[in-house]
Amino acid sequence: xxxYQALYNALLEAKADAWVELLPTQLANAFDSTQHGDxxxxxxxxxxxxxxxxxxxxxxxxxxxxxxxxxxxxxxxxQLEQCLRAFHPWRKGPYQLFDIHIDTEWRSDWKWKRLKPHxxxxxxxxxxxxxxxxxxxxxxxxxxGAKRVVGIDPTLLSVMQFQLIKKLYGDAPIDVLPLGIEAVxxxxxxxxxxxxxxxxxxxxxxxxxxxxxxxxxxxxGELVLxxxxxxxxxxxxxxxxxxxxxxxxVWFLPSCAxxxxxxxxxxxxxxxxxxxxxxxxxxxxxxxxxxxHSLQDFLHPDNPQLTYxxxxxxxxxxxxxxx
Numbered sequence: 001x002x003x004y005q006a007l008y009n010a011l012l013e014a015k016a017d018a019w020v021e022l023l024p025t026q027l028a029n030a031f032d033s034t035q036h037g038d039x040x041x042x043x044x045x046x047x048x049x050x051x052x053x054x055x056x057x058x059x060x061x062x063x064x065x066x067x068x069x070x071x072x073x074x075x076x077x078x079q080l081e082q083c084l085r086a087f088h089p090w091r092k093g094p095y096q097l098f099d100i101h102i103d104t105e106w107r108s109d110w111k112w113k114r115l116k117p118h119x120x121x122x123x124x125x126x127x128x129x130x131x132x133x134x135x136x137x138x139x140x141x142x143x144x145g146a147k148r149v150v151g152i153d154p155t156l157l158s159v160m161q162f163q164l165i166k167k168l169y170g171d172a173p174i175d176v177l178p179l180g181i182e183a184v185x186x187x188x189x190x191x192x193x194x195x196x197x198x199x200x201x202x203x204x205x206x207x208x209x210x211x212x213x214x215x216x217x218x219x220x221g222e223l224v225l226x227x228x229x230x231x232x233x234x235x236x237x238x239x240x241x242x243x244x245x246x247x248x249x250v251w252f253l254p255s256c257a258x259x260x261x262x263x264x265x266x267x268x269x270x271x272x273x274x275x276x277x278x279x280x281x282x283x284x285x286x287x288x289x290x291x292x293h294s295l296q297d298f299l300h301p302d303n304p305q306l307t308y309x310x311x312x313x314x315x316x317x318x319x320x321x322x323x
Contacts, residue, residue, distance in 0.1 A: 007148070019190070030177070041086070054170070055070070057170075087157065106283065111197065127148070129141065135151050192217075214267055226316060246297070256273050274320055299313055
């Protein structure tokens with residue numbers, strides 16, 4: 001397991017002692033190989049990575065780039081690619097790792113381009129990225145000058161993908177932990193910026209999630225919230241009866257006005273809607289690095305403006321607010 005002492009020190013500096021007391025046990029339980037049959041295999045694959053020295057590290061371009069083609073010979077490239085493919089499917093990215101381009105399911109850089117112009121500067125900030133996947137956006141946050149980025153995501157494969165990438169990158173003030181937001185003590189008030197992107201609609205209680213996010217923020221800190229929404233007026237909410245775009249775990253899709261009212265009632269200040277974009281099949285699609293079904297398979301075969309079930313097709317909005 002990774003050495004998290006630097007993370008503990010940063011959290012103690014932010015007066016997040018309550019979480020530091022819990023984290024060692026939380027992480028030991030999450031990395032229990034008896035609870036996940038693939039963990040030992042993934043850990044062995046990371047250990048077998050070739051020893052590579054990247055000549056460059058770029059975190060503020062469209063692709064998170066570590067190294068360049070001239071840094072590896074053919075044998076090292078083949079070994080690296082074999083290791084990377086053992087972590088299929090790759091959903092968030094893209095990544096350029098030495099001579100290998102990982103064309104992920106999501107063009108996550110497009111979302112970053114949409115939100116970045118509206119984002120308060122991240123320099124010297126302690127940042128929490130909730131539901132961060134393999135950490136693509138967390139790397140972009142670090143590239144914007146964040147003091148330290150803490151990502152949390154309960155999907156262990158995503159966490160191991162991050163650990164692989166961090167081993168290639170080298171030491172950096174960034175971590176992705178195999179935890180959900182319920183692992184963060186309530187009312188911690190430790191982070192300068194909190195991101196929750198693609199999480200709210202998976203929560204059975206959106207109000208509870210908004211309050212959890214607010215509790216993570218220092219007074220005046222910034223929330224970046226991205227989620228699925230519907231067109232509609234104040235008070236309108238879509239609650240799928242069964243599946244939404246073939247997903248079972250989708251609960252609440254509010255209109256933008258409704259979500260703004262929820263955020264305001266939860267105590268957020270300066271709530272503003274900064275972007276609404278309909279997701280298209282160029283932004284989310286199957287690739288050789290994610291060979292399962294993707295958005296095109298989740299839309300209605302006769303009408304791409306509807307999901308497979310006949311509901312409004314995915315429309316994503318970005319909101320900013322302050323605690």
